[in-house]
Amino acid sequence: MDESLSGDSSRSRTIRRCGLIVLLSGLAACGGGGASSSANNTGGTGTTISSVSPAGIVVAATPATVSLTGNNFAAGMTIAMSSSLGTTRITPTSVTSTSMVVSVPVSTLPSGNYVTLSVMPASGGAALASAILGVAGTARTLAADIQAIFDNAGCTSCHAGAVPSGGLDLTGGSSAAALINRNSVGCATRFRVTPGDPRRSSSVLVDKIQARSSGVAACSGNPMPPPGSTLGAQDIQAIIDWVAGGAN
Ligand code: HEC
Known part of the structure; x- marks a missing residue:
């Protein structure tokens, strides 16, 4: 406000x-x-984005409808959608002062990643406000796909019980509440999982599982799983897709 x-x-x-x-x-x-x-606010003074819904989408042939809520949106503003593949300009299908609806061409996006949606002023010039939209290559859910990885990869040999390692309980029934929009213990200013935002700086779970293969250290502590066990590349991608698709 x-x-x-x-x-x-x-x-x-x-x-x-x-x-x-x-x-x-x-x-x-x-x-x-x-x-x-x-x-009248075509210059976009005070324009903010407060939420993007859904938080993430899955690559598909048909465009996805994405709603932005915020403040000081105005007719004539457009959305610049930037990814590793470049920038595309989208004209919203509807605009009010507090909401914008855009049709996102999902087939043109890099999968298993994210895009940046920026509100551009009608009068031209720099972006007014930006938000991240996750782009999953494959639809994944915690219950159907990700919990089995936590179980089979041995995460739950440490992340379970009365005093789970890192204060993180990854057992079925507990893992959703322990991960989604929940502050990390090791990197306390970050969430363990930010739905739709698989960047390492936004989701500590992704940061930890990418720390070993990327050669870039985690924000704190060991890579996960710790030295001695590994997580396969497909499992890493499945977890990233789950976060990018909205952590459902
Ligand atoms: C041998 C025990 C062990 C195993 C197996 C293990 N972890 Fe961990 N994990 C820890 C410990 C200890 C910490 C806290 C210290 C650290 O961050 O290195 C931790 C921290 C974490 C954190 C950060 C928690 C926070 O709030 O900062 C995440 C995320 C995580 N582990 C995920 C996993 C996943 C996913 C797996 C399976 C692929 C896994 N861990 C397997 C011991 C383990």
Whole structure:
């Protein structure tokens, strides 16, 4: 809220129009001001993205419908979709001040990875706000695909019981709550799994399982599994696809 309003010219207009009472009772009391003021907001001052839904998609022949919510979107703004394959410009199918719907050409995306969606101002210039959208090569779910990897790769020989290693319980029934949007113990400012965001800097699970093969150390501690056991390349990719596809 603070972030989206700071430096926003529509705010001062709204406050002048509605009077001091608004300052005491909140901007929401000033009905209708948001939509009309943001329609003029082609420069995109204060534009933010608060969520992307779904968080991740699976590569397919048909385009996927993706909704962005946020603040200070306006007609004429477009989405720049950037990946390792380049940048594509998308015109939203609908825009309000707080939502945008875009049809993403899924067949043109790199699989098992992510793309960056950036809101571009109608008037041209630099990106106003960006968010990550995961792109899975194959649809994976925790229950059908990933839990079996944790079990078969021996993760649960340490990550189980009353005092699981790293404070992380990977046994079936516990693993979803222990991973998804849950802070890492070793790298406390990061989530263990951020749905739709398989970047190592955003999902410590991905960081740990890529630490050995990439030669880039994990944000803390050992690669996973620790020295002595390994995780196959296909299993690593399945876990990345699961996170990229939205960690369902
Ligand atoms: C031999 C015991 C052992 C095995 C097997 C093991 N781990 Fe770990 N794991 C640990 C310990 C100890 C830590 C905490 C210290 C560290 O990060 O190195 C940890 C930390 C982690 C963390 C970070 C937790 C956090 O909150 O920071 C993740 C993610 C993880 N392990 C995933 C796995 C996965 C996935 C597997 C199976 C492929 C696995 N581990 C297998 C012992 C193990």
